[in-house]
Amino acid sequence: LVLRREREKLFKNLDGIRNMTKLPSAIWVVDTKKEHLAVQEAKKLGIPVxxxxxxxxxxxxxxxxxxxxxxxxxxxxxxxxxxxxxxxxGLKARSAHAAPATPAAEPLAEWEKEILDSAAPSTEAPAATDAPVEA
Structure with a gap:
């Protein structure tokens, strides 16, 4: 029972870093007192905080x-x-300046794809309809 709880706790806290293929370019910390371990690890790895x-x-x-x-x-x-x-x-500017023929150095994360998709201008124009106007 204790081992299962410990495993669940570790899985909950560390599951996000399991799929990381490289170190992040920087980390954003709201409370450095509470997240002192994250700040220390970032310093050891040379990640800007x-x-x-x-x-x-x-x-x-x-x-x-x-x-x-x-x-x-x-x-x-x-x-x-x-x-x-x-x-x-920054992601939008980087993608706008990148040549479309060159492959990306690394695959984009889901949230990066969502940002770029929402920033892309829509090619479909809404159809104009003549609706009767009631006076």
Whole structure:
């Protein structure tokens, strides 16, 4: 029973990294105090850390510091939305500049495909219909 619980806990916490084929280019951390292990591992592997820093955090642990409240959900949502929008914009710009004949260096993740698909202009124009207007 104890081993099964331990296995389930490990599977829940580490399942996302099982399918990673390479190290991430950077990591986004909201609370460096709570996620100190992730910050330490990123430092050991040379992965840049982008983080929201509150007054109780050590700025020397982070490569790219964003001063803000890491306890308030509204500030976390705002800063995370800004970061995700910047990532999406960068992906769109990179795909627009990439030559279509050259194969990608690595396959795109599902979320990258979704962003690029939503950014692609639709080739189908909506059909114009003449609807009667009631006065």
């Amino acid at each position: 982008i983080a929201i820093l509150d007054t109780n955090c050590d700025p020397d642990e982070v490569d790219f510091k964003i001063p803000g409240n890491d306890d308030a959900i509204r500030s976390i949502e705002l800063l995370t939305r800004v970061i995700t929008d910047a990532i999406a914009e």
